Amino acid sequence: MFVKNAWYVAAWAHEIGPVPFARTLCGVPVVLFRDRGTGKPAALLDRCCHRGTPLRFGQVVPEGLECGYHGMVFDTAGACIRIPGQASIPPKARVQAFPVVERDELIWIWMGEPDRADPGKIVPYPFHNDHARWPHKCQVYHVKANYMLLVDNLMDLTHLAFVHKNTIGGNPKAHVEAKMTVTPTDDGLHFIRWLMDSAPPPTYAKAVPLAERIDRWMEFQYIAPGAVLQWTGGIDSGKGAVENRNQPGFSLRIFHGLTPETDTTCFYFWSAANGYRQDDPGATDALFHEIDTAFREDKAIVEAQQAMLTARGEQGLIDIVSDAARVHMRRAVKRMIAAEAASEATGA
Numbered sequence: 060m061f062v063k064n065a066w067y068v069a070a071w072a073h074e075i076g077p078v079p080f081a082r083t084l085c086g087v088p089v090v091l092f093r094d095r096g097t098g099k100p101a102a103l104l105d106r107c108c109h110r111g112t113p114l115r116f117g118q119v120v121p122e123g124l125e126c127g128y129h130g131m132v133f134d135t136a137g138a139c140i141r142i143p144g145q146a147s148i149p150p151k152a153r154v155q156a157f158p159v160v161e162r163d164e165l166i167w168i169w170m171g172e173p174d175r176a177d178p179g180k181i182v183p184y185p186f187h188n189d190h191a192r193w194p195h196k197c198q199v200y201h202v203k204a205n206y207m208l209l210v211d212n213l214m215d216l217t218h219l220a221f222v223h224k225n226t227i228g229g230n231p232k233a234h235v236e237a238k239m240t241v242t243p244t245d246d247g248l249h250f251i252r253w254l255m256d257s258a259p260p261p262t263y264a265k266a267v268p269l270a271e272r273i274d275r276w277m278e279f280q281y282i283a284p285g286a287v288l289q290w291t292g293g294i295d296s297g298k299g300a301v302e303n304r305n306q307p308g309f310s311l312r313i314f315h316g317l318t319p320e321t322d323t324t325c326f327y328f329w330s331a332a333n334g335y336r337q338d339d340p341g342a343t344d345a346l347f348h349e350i351d352t353a354f355r356e357d358k359a360i361v362e363a364q365q366a367m368l369t370a371r372g373e374q375g376l377i378d379i380v381s382d383a384a385r386v387h388m389r390r391a392v393k394r395m396i397a398a399e400a401a402s403e404a405t406g407a
Contacts (some may be wrong), residue, residue: 060396061085061086061170061209061284061319062241062283062320062392062395062396062399063085063170063171063172063173063399064169064171064172064175064395064399065170065171065283065284065285066160066167066168066169066180066181066182067084067085067167067168067169067170067284067301067316067318067319068165068166068167068168068285068286068316068318068326068328069082069084069089069091069102069158069159069167069168069318070082070091070165070166070199070328071164071166071197071199071328072100072161072164072166073164073168075092075093075100075166075198075266076083076090077094077119078092078118078119079091079092079114079116079117079118079124080092080115081113081115081276081350082320082326083103083319083320083321084168084170084318084319084320084326085170085319085320086319086320086321086322087104087170088105088106088113089103089104089105089140089157090102090103090105090113090114090124090295091103091114091123091159091166092102092119093119094123094135095119095120095121096121098280099161100155100159100161100166100259101123101124101135101156101159101160102157102158102168103124103133103135103137103155103156104137104153104154104155104156104157105158106154107126107128107129107131107154108131108139108151108152108153109126109129109131109152109400110128110129112126112127112128113127113152114127114133115366116128120132122134122140122141123135126252129143129157130143131143131152132143132253133153133154133394135156136156137153137156138153138155138156139152139153139154144297147208148406149370157169157173158169158176160178160181162178162181163183163184163187163188163317164186164187164188164197164330165187165328167181177377177403182282182288184288184313184314185277185370186314186332187231187314187330188331191337192334192337193332193333193334194311194332194333194337194338194340194343195330195331195332195333196330196331196342196343196344196347197314197328197329197330197331198328198329198330198347198351198354199326199327199328199329199356200326200327200354200358201320201324201325201326202231202325202326202327202358202361202362202367203276203323203324203362203366204323204324204325204361204362204364204365205319205322205324205325205365206318206319206325206326206327206394207317207389208361208364209315209317209325209357209361210281210287210317210388211237211385211388211389212258212287212357212361213279213281213287213289213315213387214250214279214281214359214384214388215381215382215384216237216252216381217237217381218276219390231318234373237252237253237254237277238252238253238255239251239252239253239304239383239384240356241383241384241387243387243391244280244358246282246283246341246391247278247280247281247282247283247388248281248384248387248388248391249278249280249281250278250279250383250384251276251278251279252276252277252278253274253275253276253301254274254277254293255275255296256272256274256276256296257272257273257274257275258271258272258273259273259275259293259309262346262349262350262353263275263293263309265345266309266336266342266345266346267307267308267309267335267336269293269294269295269308269309270295270296272295272296273293273294273295273298273308273309274293274294274295274297274298274301275291275292275293275300276290276291276292276293276300276302276304277289277291278290278291279384281384281388282393283388283395284392284407285313285316285317285318285319285364286315286316286317287315287317288312288313288314288315289313289314289315290310290311290312291310291311292304292308292309292310292311292314292334293308293309293314294306294307294308294309295308307335308335309335310332310335311332311333311334311335311346311350312331312332312334313329313330313331313332314328314330314332314345315327315328315329316327316328316329322394323365323369327358329350329354329392331346331347331350331351333346335376359361370402373397383401391394
């Protein structure tokens, strides 16, 4: 079950161009395209109202999206505005349209009730627009796992020491002994972990000169149901990192956007922003390679986890101390699902 009344990432802005772009989101086939006149993105149900042909086989024309089967044209609101050889257009000749907003290099989509789609609730990420201070590269994976398993993975960072030994991991003991504060919020949660007086992991050491021991932080903000904002870094121990993290050292920001495709598949949108050698494109490329390597390790683990859960179910699974943030996260999503169910029941 998915939260429908929420903004999800549908695509990176550069993915939507002059041809129809199809993607299944929250179990619904959607086709995205840009209006030829304004350049603004639009999203329609990928199903022509005439014979059910996927609109992704059509083309973008000046008036809107032309079906590739019989040439019917639909505008960005989903209304049919032209039927070849027919002057009168039936009022029912339309397809469902979804609210979409382009912001911070992302295309956001609302899959629920259109009149509740408030753009003010879109997760802001201004770092994508600050290329001087936060040069970055982005990626999207198709993952064969429920999107919540990837959110779980981001909420419990003790896995870093075991899954990412050669990149962003570090000493397992440092992760187990990390000082962590979890704060529930109205729309999710915030947590920060401190790994004090620990050895810098390989990714950090390759990026900038660091002492043998650093004070390292991992700050995460989760906005339900599918956005996670991360600021991670470290500076030499003894320099007061807790009081002031804006000192020379290692620093990166990562945007995580998790969007369900089906109950067992999803899309993982992420970007890695370099916060240290900003004037060196090679540094940004190297950071992206390191993070991409680590996240592909996560992808392999989570896909294997999904396969096992599909085969054996969740009965008998337990929670441990490191699940604190994950438990709060799951509760936030359950509250949203329960609220939608109650609203639907009242409406019915």
